[in-house]
Amino acid sequence: MTIAIRPDTADVRARREAALERINGGPSRQKRSGAPKRAKPSRRVVKTSKPAEREVLGPTPGIYYWIGLTVAAFVMLGLVMVLSATSAREVASSETPYDTFMRQSMWAAIGLVGLVIALKVPYHRWRALVIPLAVIAAGLMMLPFVPGVGVTVNDANSWVRFGSFGFQPSEFLKLAAIAFLADHFTRHEHDLHLPRHGLIPLGLVTFGCAGVSFMQGDLGAAIVLTAVSLCVALIAGVPFRHIGAITAVGAMGAMIAVMSSPWRFNRLTAFRDIEGNKEHLAFQSWQGLLSIANGGWTGSGIGGSRSKLGYLPYAHSDFIFAVIADELGFIGSVAVIGGFGLIVWFGVQAALAAPDRFGMLLAGGIACWLGVQAIVNIGGVAGVIPVTGLTLPFFSAGGTSLSVSMVAAGLLLNVARRAITAPRPRRAAKRAGRAHASTRTGRPTRSTARV
Structure with a gap:
């Protein structure tokens, strides 16, 4: 041996x-x-x-447990909040108040299976499937344009439905884009300054993914895909002038698309005067702000929100953070925001300590994805940025979003489990001090005696 x-x-x-x-x-x-x-x-x-x-594998690093515990707490709390946000409404429309909750629980079970598989299989083995999975994800994005298959939900033709089974292909595309860019930038790590290996592939992926999502009317997915692609490129070391050029072209194209439609322009700018547009364009944002204000410091308690009784549209999906703020109060809202901060922080630490370049880019891209999506959703609910119809990861009712987010968390845990750890600086300083003391006195200390 x-x-x-x-x-x-x-x-x-x-x-x-x-x-x-x-x-x-x-x-x-x-x-x-x-x-x-x-x-x-x-x-x-x-x-x-x-x-x-x-x-x-070596000793399990602490970031592995922090990420795992935070994700587990988010999934369980998300199921509770979905039940709280939908039970009262479904009592009046069906025989059981548990329809949406049971459907969300089923997707959580599917996501748990995907999380375990993504965690157990070493992440470097997934590199052989990156390109086929990217092709499949791109093909799924074409299904919403097929008559009879694509479904329009909330003014966005971004859903696919086969009978009673439906899903949103853009969720798969987010993870596939991160893995594809991580693999490509790893294979060409020394040639990223060349346009054919850095600028052109990044532009094709960014504009292709964001463009298709925008054509489907899913502005939130377009924003997240653009931000995630640029984040992976920044971590990989693509020159700033290339990233800046793509950002400038994308911002100019988005501005032209928004200005060309008066309805789209008014919808995106309504957040600047929510109270003045509360009767029509900013009705949802106004109700969300009322729900947040009703929560106070400690909230009204689980199930105590009144805004979900028909006052707040999409309380179980896009605006579930307003229900969280109403029922858990300021303390619960800060805890949820802090939890996302923990996932991003420890995801960055896992990327820095990854044993190879592919793991670094994969972990960094997933951490950026979850962080950006949480910021866009919570910012829209709080009236800080326009409402884009984006789900809150691990919380919003939406099976595709929940299951894919759990698979992404499994990959993040996979990289964190293989992180290369080092001794803490304080312990290293203590060992050095004991060694120095033993050389001066000539007496072996406990650490030097073992050596």
């Missing part, structure tokens, strides 16, 4: 040290103190007589 170190270990180790220096605010104390370092290999590949290689 022989032990072989990965061929890219030296490059990964150098990048890890640079990332740790950025996180800790400079070189580690252990390096400044000149204390000897112990070799602690955190990732090995053990070769046996069989042709297959078995991955040996």
Whole structure:
């Protein structure tokens, strides 16, 4: 039996040290103190007589548990809020108040299966399926244009329905675009300054995904796809002039599209005067602000919101954050916003400590996706930005959004589980101090005696 170190270990180790220096605010104390370092290999590949290689994982990092606990809490709280937002309305229209809740629970179970599969299979094995999955996701985006298959919901022709089964293809496209760009930028990491490897592929993916979503009337998906694509490119190291050029062209195209339609222009600018447009264009935003104000500090309690009794449209989907603020109050709202902040923060930490470039881009793209989508949804509910009809990840009633978000969380956990960890600076400084004291007194300390 022989032990072989990965061929890219030296490059990964150098990048890890640079990332740790950025996180800790400079070189580690252990390096400044000149204390000897112990070799602690955190990732090995053990070769046996069989042709297959078995991955040996090191200690589980703390970011893995933080992400997992936050996602689990969000999914369970989301199911409770969906039941609270829909039960009263469904009592008057059907025999049971649990229709939407049971459907959301079914999608949560499907998402849990996808999360476990995405977590258990090493993420680098998914690279072989990136291009086929991207092609499938692009093909699914064409289905809403097929007569009899595409369904218009909330003025957006972005849904597909086969009988009683329906889904939204743009949710799959978000994850497929992140994985495709991560794979492409990894394969051409040294040639991203060339337009054929950096600017052109990024422009095709960004404008293609956002353009199709905009043609379907799904402005929220177009915004998220654009932001996520540019975020992955920024992390990968695409030159700023290329990212700036794509951003400028995209902003100009979006402005022309908005100005060409008076209805679309008035709809997007209504948030600037919500009270003046509360009777028509900003009715939903006004009701959302009333729900947030009714919550106070501690909220009205689970099930205590009155705005969901027909006053607030789409209380269970696009505006579920207003119900959260009403029933959980300011404290609950801050907790939900802070939870998304934790996912983004620890997702960035997982990207910085990823063992390879593909894992870094995949984790960074997923963290950016969840963060941007939460900002757009909560900002629209709070009246800070225009309402785009975007769901709140893990909370809004929408099976496709919930299940795909859980799969993305599984991939994020996959990268976090394989993160390369390092000793804490304080512990390293203590070890260095004990070693220095032992050299002065000549007495072996507990740490040096073990060595």
